[in-house]
Amino acid sequence: MRLAGFFVFAVAVILLPILFPDNYFVTVVGIAAGLHVILAVGLNLLMGYAGQISLGHAAFFGMGGYASAILTTRWEWPGWLAMLAGLLVAGTIAWLLARPILRLRGHYLAMATLGFGVIIHVLMVQATEWTGGPDGLGNIPPLNLLGWTVDSDRQWYWVIAVAMLLVIGLSLNLVDSRIGRALRAVRSAELAAQMMGIDTARAKTQVFVVSALFAAFAGSLFAHQQAFVSPDSFSLMISVELVTMVVLGGMASTFGAACGAIALTLLHEGLVVFEDYEMLIHGALLMAVMIFLPQGLFVGLTQGVHRGWTWIASRRGAKEPHHPAVS
Amino acid sequence: MLKSGLLRIFLTTIFFAGVNLANAAEPIKIGTFLSITGPASFLGDPELKTLQMVVEDFNAKGGLNGRKIELVHYDTGGNAREALNFVKRLIRKDQVDVIVGGTTSGDTLAVMPEVEKAGISLISLAGAVEIIEPVRKWVFKVAHTDRMAAAKIFEDLKKRHLTKVALITGDGGFDKSGRAQILELAPEYGITLVADESYSNKDTDMTAPLTKIRATDAQAIINFGFGQAPAIVTKNIKQLGIDLPVYQSHGVASKTFIDLAGEAAEGVRLPAAALVVAEQLPDTDPQKPVLLAYKKEYEAKHGAVSTFGGHAYDGVMIAAEAIKRAGGTDKTQVRDEIEKTSGFIGTAGIFHMTPEDHMGLNLDAFKMVEIRDGGWKIVE
Secondary structure (H helix, E strand, O other): OOOHHHHHHHHHHHHHHOOOOOOHHHHHHHHHHHHHHHHHHHHHHHHHHOOOOOOHHHHHHHHHHHHHHHHHHOOOHHHHHHHHHHHHHHHHHHHHHHHOOOOOHHHHHHHHHHHHHHHHHHHHHHHHHHOOOOOOHHHHHHHHOOOEEEOHHHHHHHHHHHHHHHHHHHHHHHHHOHHHHHHHHHHHHHHHHHHHOOOOHHHHHHHHHHHEEEEEEHHHHHHHHOOOEOHHHHHHHHHHHHHHHHHHHOOOOHHHHHHHHHHHHHHHHHHHHHHHHHHHHHHHHHHHHHHHHOOOOHHHHHHHHHHHHHHHHHHOOOOOOOOOOOO | HHHHHHHHHHHHHHHHHHHHHHHHOEEEEEEEEOOOOOOOOHHHHHHHHHHHHHHHHHOOOOOEEOOOOOEEEEEEOOOOOHHHHHHHHHHOOOOOOEEEOOOOOOHHHHHHHHHHHHOOOOOEEOOOOHHHOOOOEEEEEOOOOOOHHHHHHHHHHHHHHOOOOEEEEEHHHHHHHHHHHHHHHHHOOEEEEEEEEOOOOOOOOOOOHHHHOOOEEEEEOEEOOOOOOHHHHHHHHHHOOOOOOEEHHHHHHHHHHHHHHHHHOOOOOEEEEEHHHHHHHHOOOOOHHHHHHHHHHHHHHHHHHHHHHHHHHHHHHHHHHHHHHHOOOOOHHHHHHHOEEEEOOOOOOEEEOOEEEEOOOOOHHEEEEEEEEEEEOOOO
16 A cells, blocks of 8 residues: 555556557657656755755766766777766765765755755866867767666666666655655654654765766666766756755655656646746746645645545545555 | 449549548648757757748648658756656657757757667758767658867868867857867867866856966967857957967857957957858858858848758758659658758758768858858858
8 A cells, every 4th residue: 555656657658659640749759757866865865855955956967977988988998887887986986075064054954955966067078088078078878787788768768767667666665764764754843853863974875875876877778778868967056956846746755756847847848838937837837836736736736635525524524534655 | 242342443543542541631641850959059949940931831831741840849948857758759759751950969969779679761951970970760860960160270280280289168069069079179270279278158258278278388269169158268268368369169159249348359250051041151151042042041030140040941951952853741751851861952051961961061061261250251
């Protein structure tokens, strides 16, 4: 029952390309949305559950992307090995960085993570010999998984869908585990958590590393899927967009983050037709959501539906309905 | 039996005639993705205006092959990630027949794997030589390469017997690519680089690297970049009282540069397309009528021309002529016809494309111009 939402979501993800096999919004936008979901769900572990902000998450995304790009084009490593290397690099850096950086709180943490993101971005632009500089690296070979080459949009959809479901499943389990409870305790009151015997520094480090690993994983997939990486894809703006996704969807809810990621990706695609007014409408919509649904799109709407349901039920004089799982 | 057979043929004929009619009525779709906003907007803006103007002209004359042309355009803001998203949209959603665009090299390089995979012709308006070297099946370009600009500058330096040169470049894609070409070509022309300084394109003052250059025994300064930065460099050189010949790249071949740099721009030399000096060309020059016609039409609608709008003109005209010769929009046929473009007189020069050369311009396409009295003057 706890995973009911997960199965509904999985069925929807599987049915979409079967019902609409050549729909642009499924096979092209869907892939972008899937990658954003992985990133947002990872960031949500850190932001939503542990209550730590990160304005430099695109850096880990970029590490995965560039690791795959550089290792597969320059040294012709197989894709999966390059991906592992990317995970290793991002994980190690996150681990080394976590203790000093997560001692900071609030604005200071925001500044520190922002600085980290900018440093990595500058490295991507300036280390031309390795990264190709501002023009980026192209001709990244398609991903090869056990002899199966992932090349077409449809194949990519499946790969990203599986990766996304894996990340969501992991995240749901993590949140409901001992670590997840420790994280929520850290968010509510760090001092109280310490009093309860929780090693808060360790808990925060763990979640930071997991979050970075998810981002690097998405980065590797992104690099192969686009066959091209450039610093533009890992800039400060992307970090900010990721934070927006988490907040828009609803913090401390895995499906909230996923919903925010999908909503923002679709919104961007849908508003393109308005050309010059795109950013205007985009901003206005975000403001409206934050004013009227401060808990976020997903959490706010599910609560609204739940409240409506209770109201109807009470009018009918029926029993209190079963609470749907919001996780 | 016979009757039903005849009926079937009759119906089939009507059916196919209907299909043909539907085809004829369907517009030819040309897709484009340009940096209409962002740091490269002064390149992208005239490009879009030109494309719209040319497409309107075609449609006013009844279209191409009897079909109207529809232009589908997106603004990348100079962001390579957006460029790739929009190209995917052009290919999958809008299902365009040919793509003309990519204002910047970064945008173009980002989308090349995608167009190669999808099998659709891309005519880029950007400069980097990497776009056409190595040659890719579906990718063409119409703007002069940065290597040509470097070569043209070196030729002029050689004529003036200047061998020691200081280089100063920004941190953008255009700057870095240009710098690489200059470093590579310098030995061929017997030129020594005595300084290789850099700045950030967002800097508002470049006196620090220029002071270092002043301390060297350089005989000339080359600055490779576009946007505001080269104008600031030019001003700073004047302010520091450095009395050396200054060379800029084709990236500043617009009136905006002269306006920004003001008096400091006097005497600056740069390789530029013939478009900016169209009136000064001899009447025997086959490019002259094309240049003047484009210039007249553009200026009547939008104000001073720039070479960047000219690239868009060349790109869309090459695409249109290829579609005309192919007699339709079959992607492979259109590609083959673009590759066969030969003797097309554009604003950037006369194009002779081959399977080995997907640009088809030679060094003559560039004119070395000097800024005099706030205008351009040919100096060869």
